[in-house]
Every structure is written in structure tokens, then in C-alpha cells.
Amino acid sequence: MPRPFLTPCLICEKAVIYLWTEEQAGDATNLNDAVDFEITGSYGSRFDTNIYHAVMCDDCLEEAIQKRRVSFVRSYL
Numbered sequence: 001m002p003r004p005f006l007t008p009c010l011i012c013e014k015a016v017i018y019l020w021t022e023e024q025a026g027d028a029t030n031l032n033d034a035v036d037f038e039i040t041g042s043y044g045s046r047f048d049t050n051i052y053h054a055v056m057c058d059d060c061l062e063e064a065i066q067k068r069r070v071s072f073v074r075s076y077l
């Protein structure tokens, strides 16, 4: 499924754009001032076995980190 050019932040619904097209970016998403991630439903959730994709803007991620709702795991570099 092709991704949309604009996508809203999961939290604040601010529009986020992809800097490069899928053809240019390959596997990278290259969101402008935002991150993307997968949400995996496991046993105990009504969404067990489902995997979702979501976008969060950098401002909302920064606030979530400061409020300790999101924890740093590691750098992938």
C-alpha cells in the first residue's frame, strides 16, 4: 500500500510530510520533524496478533520523553 504524502501525528494530529518519496527513500521513512513506529498487539490485548504503523511528531515525542511516558532504548547507529 503506498504511503500518503501527508500523515497526522498520533497525538496532536499535526500534519507531517515525508521528505522523500518511497522510491527515493527505500526502506527509510524520512519524516519531517517526526518519527514512525510499529505498535504490536500481544496476548492479552484485543489487538493480539495485529501490527500497526503510526507517526508521532518530534514535539510530542519530546514531551512524552520528558514525562517519562516513552523510554530511550538504544541508538540504531
Ligand SMILES: [Zn+2]
Residues within 6 Å of the ligand: 009, 010, 011, 012, 013, 014, 056, 057, 058, 059, 060, 061
Ligand atoms: Zn504531535
